[in-house]
Amino acid sequence: MLxxxxxxxxxxxxxxxxxxxxxxxxxxxxxxxxxxxxLGVLAEQERVTxxxxxxxSGAGIRVFRGKADGYRDGFVSTTDLSExxxxxxxxxxxxxxxxxxxxxxxxxxxxxxxxxxxxxRDFGLGxxxxxxxxxxxxxxxxxxxxxxxxxxxxxxxxxxRRGSYSRDWQEVLVAASDGTFSRDLRLHQTLGLxxxxxxxxxxSSVARRFGSSxxxxxxRQWDADAAASDIATSSATMLYADFIEAGSYPVVLxxxxxxxxxxxxxxxxxxxxxxxxxxSPFANKLGEEIAHGAVTAVDEGLSNLSFGSLAMDxxxxxxxxxxLIENGKLKAFLSDRAGELRTGHPRTGxxxxxxxxxxxxxxxxxxxxxxxxxxPAELIASVDRGIYCKVMGGGSVGPTGQFNFSVEExxxxxxxxxxxxxxxxxxxxxxxTVMPRISMCANDLELAAGFCGSVSGSIYVTxxxxxxxxxxxxxxxx
Amino acid sequence: xxDTQHLYDSMARLAREAGISQWDLxxxxxxxxxxxxxxxxxxxxxxxxxxxxTVRAWNDAGRVGITSCTDFSAAGLALALAGARDASAFGxxxxxxxxxxxxxxxxxxxxxxxxxxxxxxxxxxxLLAAERQLLDCHGAIGTVPYNGLSERNGERVYVNSLxxxxxxxxxxxxxxxxxxxxxxxxxxxxxxxxxxxxxSAELDVAGCIAEAAELTISHLDYAPIDTGSYTCVFSxxxxxxxxxxxxxxxxxxxxxxxxxxxxxxxxxELLAVPFLSLWDxxxxxxxIGASSFDGEGTPTARLPLIEAxxxxxxxxxxxxxxxxGVAPTGHAGMGAKVSVGPDWxxxxxxxxxxxxxxxxxxxxxxxxxxxxxxxxxHAGVKASQGSFSLPFDGWLLKGGERRSIxxxxxxxxxxxxxxxxLALEGEAKLTPDGVCPHVWVEGxxxxxxx
Numbered sequence: 001m002l003x004x005x006x007x008x009x010x011x012x013x014x015x016x017x018x019x020x021x022x023x024x025x026x027x028x029x030x031x032x033x034x035x036x037x038x039l040g041v042l043a044e045q046e047r048v049t050x051x052x053x054x055x056x057s058g059a060g061i062r063v064f065r066g067k068a069d070g071y072r073d074g075f076v077s078t079t080d081l082s083e084x085x086x087x088x089x090x091x092x093x094x095x096x097x098x099x100x101x102x103x104x105x106x107x108x109x110x111x112x113x114x115x116x117x118x119x120x121r122d123f124g125l126g127x128x129x130x131x132x133x134x135x136x137x138x139x140x141x142x143x144x145x146x147x148x149x150x151x152x153x154x155x156x157x158x159x160x161r162r163g164s165y166s167r168d169w170q171e172v173l174v175a176a177s178d179g180t181f182s183r184d185l186r187l188h189q190t191l192g193l194x195x196x197x198x199x200x201x202x203x204s205s206v207a208r209r210f211g212s213s214x215x216x217x218x219x220r221q222w223d224a225d226a227a228a229s230d231i232a233t234s235s236a237t238m239l240y241a242d243f244i245e246a247g248s249y250p251v252v253l254x255x256x257x258x259x260x261x262x263x264x265x266x267x268x269x270x271x272x273x274x275x276x277x278x279x280s281p282f283a284n285k286l287g288e289e290i291a292h293g294a295v296t297a298v299d300e301g302l303s304n305l306s307f308g309s310l311a312m313d314x315x316x317x318x319x320x321x322x323x324l325i326e327n328g329k330l331k332a333f334l335s336d337r338a339g340e341l342r343t344g345h346p347r348t349g350x351x352x353x354x355x356x357x358x359x360x361x362x363x364x365x366x367x368x369x370x371x372x373x374x375x376p377a378e379l380i381a382s383v384d385r386g387i388y389c390k391v392m393g394g395g396s397v398g399p400t401g402q403f404n405f406s407v408e409e410x411x412x413x414x415x416x417x418x419x420x421x422x423x424x425x426x427x428x429x430x431x432x433t434v435m436p437r438i439s440m441c442a443n444d445l446e447l448a449a450g451f452c453g454s455v456s457g458s459i460y461v462t463x464x465x466x467x468x469x470x471x472x473x474x475x476x477x478x
Numbered sequence: 479x480x481d482t483q484h485l486y487d488s489m490a491r492l493a494r495e496a497g498i499s500q501w502d503l504x505x506x507x508x509x510x511x512x513x514x515x516x517x518x519x520x521x522x523x524x525x526x527x528x529x530x531x532t533v534r535a536w537n538d539a540g541r542v543g544i545t546s547c548t549d550f551s552a553a554g555l556a557l558a559l560a561g562a563r564d565a566s567a568f569g570x571x572x573x574x575x576x577x578x579x580x581x582x583x584x585x586x587x588x589x590x591x592x593x594x595x596x597x598x599x600x601x602x603x604x605l606l607a608a609e610r611q612l613l614d615c616h617g618a619i620g621t622v623p624y625n626g627l628s629e630r631n632g633e634r635v636y637v638n639s640l641x642x643x644x645x646x647x648x649x650x651x652x653x654x655x656x657x658x659x660x661x662x663x664x665x666x667x668x669x670x671x672x673x674x675x676x677x678s679a680e681l682d683v684a685g686c687i688a689e690a691a692e693l694t695i696s697h698l699d700y701a702p703i704d705t706g707s708y709t710c711v712f713s714x715x716x717x718x719x720x721x722x723x724x725x726x727x728x729x730x731x732x733x734x735x736x737x738x739x740x741x742x743x744x745x746x747e748l749l750a751v752p753f754l755s756l757w758d759x760x761x762x763x764x765x766i767g768a769s770s771f772d773g774e775g776t777p778t779a780r781l782p783l784i785e786a787x788x789x790x791x792x793x794x795x796x797x798x799x800x801x802x803g804v805a806p807t808g809h810a811g812m813g814a815k816v817s818v819g820p821d822w823x824x825x826x827x828x829x830x831x832x833x834x835x836x837x838x839x840x841x842x843x844x845x846x847x848x849x850x851x852x853x854x855x856h857a858g859v860k861a862s863q864g865s866f867s868l869p870f871d872g873w874l875l876k877g878g879e880r881r882s883i884x885x886x887x888x889x890x891x892x893x894x895x896x897x898x899x900l901a902l903e904g905e906a907k908l909t910p911d912g913v914c915p916h917v918w919v920e921g922x923x924x925x926x927x928x
Contacts, residue, residue: 041568042815044735050815051568053561056530056548076525079548089527096523096598137568159736160862196737196862203863243865246705246889246925276516277623279658281666357526394857399623399658400666402885404869406857426858426867426887426925430665476867476887476925 354457508632
C-alpha cells in the first residue's frame, strides 16, 4: 500500500511539480492525491451473498491559465503516482493549455511564481484509527442479518428482503501553487434495508438508508428493529395503495428527505457551476426575492457527524455556513475555486468531487430549509384537497431549471385530514414558479443522508427541511 | 498496454504460492480525453489514465472472495489476491459462483475499427466550430450549456485458472450538444443530440448539430397539454430507454432474487403484441461499445428475448445458467455475487407478422402525443413493480402538425404498454443504445399543466 500522505516525501515530490507547472506559464496548479479503502456487504433473506472490498490511489492535476484566457483549465487524472506518472499527467494538463514544462533540472525557482507550500494543515489528526475502529465484515454481516430477520418478523407478503452496507474511507491531500497544503481523512458509512412486497398483482417496494460520516461506531448504534418496523409498515401501507389521480394540488412535504425538493429545485441553481453555464435563472438576482418570505435556506459543511459535513473541501478550504436565501431573498451562491475565478463569487468551501478522477466543482453539502413557526398539523389542516408526501424518492433538474421527483409514500389530504395512501406520483415544476409557493414551514426541521450525482461525480450530502406546504404543484399520475 | 500472458503467469504463480487452485482476474485500462466549450472558449479539457483490476479466489470450501484495486504491479496483484482469499471466508455457500465453462471456448473475432487518440487541440477546434454552428442556427439559441467531445482508447483482459485468456482493445468517441433557447416572455427550452463513433474523426458532427438545432427550435412554440389518456408514439430512443429500465423482465438474476416481473415459469408466456420481437445483440455492428466476452469470460452472442410477443429467453451468468440448466449467455459482470445485464437491444417486427396498424402515421395524426425523450428514469421507474411516471419532452400532433408540450409526465405499466402496442412505424433507427422503430401505444396517462 501507498504510504500515508503525511509522509514528508510528498512535500518534496510535489513542490517541484508545482514549480514546474508555474514556470511553464500556468497561473495556478493544483494536485489532488487520494487513497481509498472501501467495503461493500450485501445480505439477502437469511444469508450474506456478497462481500466486496476494494482499494486504490490516484491523483488529479488541474492547471489554470489567467483572466485573459477566461480562466481556462486543463485536468488530468492518473492512477500512476510515481514521479514519472505525475510528471506525465502535468505535461498533459499543461499541453491542453498550450504550455510546455521546462525540464526540472533547468528549473530556476526564482523565475517561478510558486513560493513553496505552506505548513501542512492536517485535518486528519486524531482520525488515524478510524478505519481500524470500523466494524469488520463478520460484525457487519451480523447487523445486516439482524435487519433482514426483523423485516421478516414485522413484514407481510415480503418477496425480497435485503440489507446492504458500504464503508468509504478516504485520505486526501491537496497541494496548490498558491501554497495550499492540506490533508484530511474521511469516513462515510451507509446501511440500508429494502423490501419488495407482492400479493397477486399488488406490489410495493420500499427502501431506507441510514448514513453517517466520521464516526466509526455509528453502525453499532443502528436500531435494526426500529428500521425494519418502519419499512415493513410503509411497505404494507403502499401494497394496496391506488395510483394518484393526475392534476395540480397543494402538497405538504414531510421533513427530513422531503428536503430533496429544495436540493433539486433550487439548490443546484445556486451553484456557480450553473452560473458559469448560464443555466441558472437566479444568476443576476442577488438581493432579490426569489422565494416566499417564509423561506430561509442554508447550505453548510459544519454540522457534527452530518453526511455532507467536511473538515476541508476538496480544494483544501474549510467549509462555511452559507445562508442562500433569507426570508425569500437570495443572499449567496455556492462557489469553488473555478467559480470564484469565473463568476467573482467568493469561495464557500464547496469545492467537491467524488475522487481523483474528477475536477472539483461547486456542490452542496448539508442543505436545508430552516424551521418555521407552525406545527405540522397546522399545515395539513390548511389543505382542503391535496397530497401529503411522507417519503420522497429521487429527483433531478434539467438545463432549463425544470425539476422532477418521485413520491415513494403519499396520502390524500381531504378537508384538512390525512386520507388513503396513494402511489405513482411525480412532482414536476420549475424553481422560479415553485419557490414563491412554499407558503408555510413547520417547526420540526430534520436532516437526512443522501447522494448527489453531478458534474464532479457522486458525493455525500444531507438534505433537510421541516414539514413545508407548497400551495400548488403539478402531480403526474394516472 | 496490458500483457495478457504476463498477467496470467503472474496470477498463476501468486495463486500457486498462496495455495489457491481456483481464481480469475478481470482488468481494464485506458486513456480518455474530453473537451467542453462555453460560448467560443474552451471551458475544460480533461484527460484520464484509468486502470482497474478485480481478482476472485475460491477457498477449499468452495466459497468465493473478491477484491478490486487500481494497481497492476506484482505487489498490487498479490494484495488483491490476499484480499480476495480473506473475503472468501464470507462467501455465499448456498449459491456460489463458479468459473464459466464457456470461458475457454473459442470466440468469433470482433473486428472493429480502432483509432489513436487525436491531439486535444484538434478536438477543441472541432467542438468550438460545432458550438458556433449550432448557435448560428437560430437567434433564440443563446447557449449550448451541455456539450462535450470525448475519445477513449482502452483494453480489457480476462484470465482464469481454467486457462482462459481473453483480451480486447477498443476505441470510441462521443459528441453531445444540448442547446438552450429562450424568447422574451417565454420559458427557456432545451434539447440536444448525441453521436458515437470509433474515433472523433468518424463522428457525424453535422448530423448532431442539425438534430440538436431542429429539436431545440421545435420546442420554442410550446403549449400546455390537458391531463388525460392519449395514444402515444415513442421515438426509438425513448422506447429503448423505457425497455432498458424494465430489463429485469429478461434478467435471470432478478428472477432468482424475486425482483423481476417474470418468474422461473414465465418463459413462453405472451408478454407483448405478436408482431413485436426483441433481441439482445451485443455484437451488433452499430454497437460502438461491443465486447466479445463478458465479465466471466463467456463469449457474447445475439439472443432472442421476445419472439412473436412471447418471452423467449433470459439473460444469464454462469450461476443463474446453472440454476436454470442452460448455458451462460455472455451477460455477466464480475463479482462475489455476479450481476447480469443486457447489452444492446434490437427491437423490430416479428418476421411474417406485419407491424401492426399500417395506417398509423405521425405525419397525419391528430390528438396523439409524440414522446421524443424521457427524463429521470432513475426516480420515476419502479422496475420491480412495473410502473413508471416520467417527465418527457415531446409534441402534441394535430392534423400531422406538431406542437411542443410545455411540461408533462407520462405514466403507465410496462406490461400494459407491451400489450397495447398499436404499430411499429417506419424503418428501425440505429441509436447509440440500440435499434428500434417508432412505437405506437394506446391509452397512456399524460399529466399536463393546462
